[in-house]
Amino acid sequence: MGSTTRRGVARPAVPPAEPKYRQLRTALADALDAEFSVGQVLPDERTLAARFGVARATLRQALDQLELDGRLQRRRGVGTTVAPPRVGVDVSPARQAWPGAADDPWTVTGCALLPAGPAVATALAVPRGTQLPTISRTLVADGQPVATERLYALPSPRPADGPPDAAELLAALRRQPLEGQDRAVELGSADAEQSASLDRLPGAPVLLVTTRYSTAGRVAALSLATYRADTCRLTFGDQRLALTTG
Template sequence: MVTARARGSEHKYLAVRAFLADLVATELAVGDAVPSERSLTEKFGVSRMTVRQAVDALVTEGVLERAQGRGTFVAPPRADFEMRLTTFGEEARRRGLVPGAQVLSAGVAPATAPVAEAVDREPGTPMHHVVRLRTADGNPMSVEEAWIPVDLAPDLLAGGVPESLYAALRARGLDPTWGEETITAADATPEELDTLQMRTSRAVMRTSRRTFGGDAPLMFSRASYRGDRYSVFVPLREARPTLVPRSTPPGSPVPGRIPEGSPR
């Protein structure tokens, strides 16, 4: 049974949470400090545990972020990307953000067994391998790796890493038309924490994608996205039979397309 005291505590928690959310929306800017737990305790006449619960909820939602030893501050807004087959830059600009990329490494490397299987090649097949840090409005968003068979586009990296790998493939008559993606949640590695400048959260969203042109695999890619800066918008429809199997028999018509995951 829920006691009157429990209900009262819940209402006070919601009041504190609503007050802080409204403060962020109407008065504070990104990086501004929110009132201290002590001042909120005095203002609402509640315990520190109740105040902390309200703050924790907003931290989890990405509205606030804690800096150890300094306090709690307004967090930068999350980038809300829709699951579509677009480039990272296209989707960022569509959301009013300025996309950026820093090449961490690029070159040709032999395909490992998992990569080879993903692009329907033999292990050891030469692959273009590109690792990039992707940013939105200057904020680190993700670390991405992409593998493209050299035999598909031998000159792909001749002039440096293209701004858009999809656009570079299209320019060579290799049009990405559909794909499949797996999304999982995980703790960031020490390298990811450093590269993505993560200070208040360890959560990342990992994606693994195969991109196809017709029935031919064009690219295999993996990415790790900051859990505190990134969310995915997924349009939902009524349940239907799966349209795209993992592989298509030779000579069969290409089945219907499916939405893709995080943009490249």
Template sequence: MGSTKAASGTAVDTVPEPKYWQLRTVLVRALDTEFRTGEVLPNERDLSSRFGVARATLRQALDQLELEGRLVRRRGIGTLVAAPAWACRWPRPPTTTSALPGQLAGRRRRLPSGDRGGRDRARPPRRHRRPPGAPAADHARHGHRHRDLYVPDSVVPHVPGAFIKHSLAESSRARSVLRTLQRLELDGESRAVELGVAEDEAARLLERPPGIPVLVVTTSYR
């Protein structure tokens, strides 16, 4: 991103992509090609000056990547490259450790050893930010899958009317599926499903920073 497209004219798109999003794109690429899980990124001040943006802007990009689970930030330590995802059964994308226009070459300390740092001490606040228009799903990298789906429509295969075979077009059933789930009664309990936010413990379990949105199922006995 550097200085390109600083001039006004060129752009045809209504609104040029925000810097922090371009930055995210660059970083994603770097993560895919130049870093391995557990490695430490250059510090924020370094990166921001390297990319010619304010630290806050860089942090916006990092925030998003952390939200996406690609980074883990530790106060006093640094920003680490997180494990790819939640355990994927298929051969992961080659994790091309190969070459490419590398822009981020830097020190690459590996994580000491004991990872899974699920400490109990109350985590201090963190921030999250978000993404723009509609960048292609990063998951597209993997082998040729058929379709991606979101929480409700897919995680509940046994709920009537929620069977697989969905395509993006069909995913509008997501809501109706959730609704079905909400109407569900099992073992004499009744439950409600709503969107909530992961507290500390949940966040730890999900290996995501606290505050991320999750589906919350509340079970009620009478």
């Protein structure tokens, strides 16, 4: 073929060959910084794709990444807007407390007996499928739902005492001394139920926070919370610092 590659176009050296959607992402990110303000709506995808001379699918790849980075917000039937900075949500385990304390910002949305799935069963050291009292809660910040949580407690020593009551369940937990608490954060994707609560589509990226509350040497409660990854930032604060977030 001689000294040509790719449809006969001469190449003096080996370029890094950054994919098109990546260059697009950069171009859009720069434009966002320079010419757009928070809340402003972008041109629609078909127009943008035509303007940049790419297929709509390619443009969407670039938009997907910008959305992952929290820079854009897309709503079906409405359009794409420049996203505001992420909301900081304090999830520091430093402040050791049972859920439902006085200053707890979560709102109870439901309460039920549910069977323990594999992960919950091992964490609470109960047989798989055990019926556990659970509480569903949501967290709202700036008028938007940012997280949903399912709290699993150990089964009551006196079972079959009717449907569980959320306030009672939380009170029962608070009566025990909280010995310790630890957290883990990982990436996940919202299931149907979670995405409905969070006003997102199924599969939307979420930050999954697992909290184990322990008392008397064993895990007494387990919280599985999912935070909207596009709109919030989890902060693990330090009481000795009082600085505004950059």
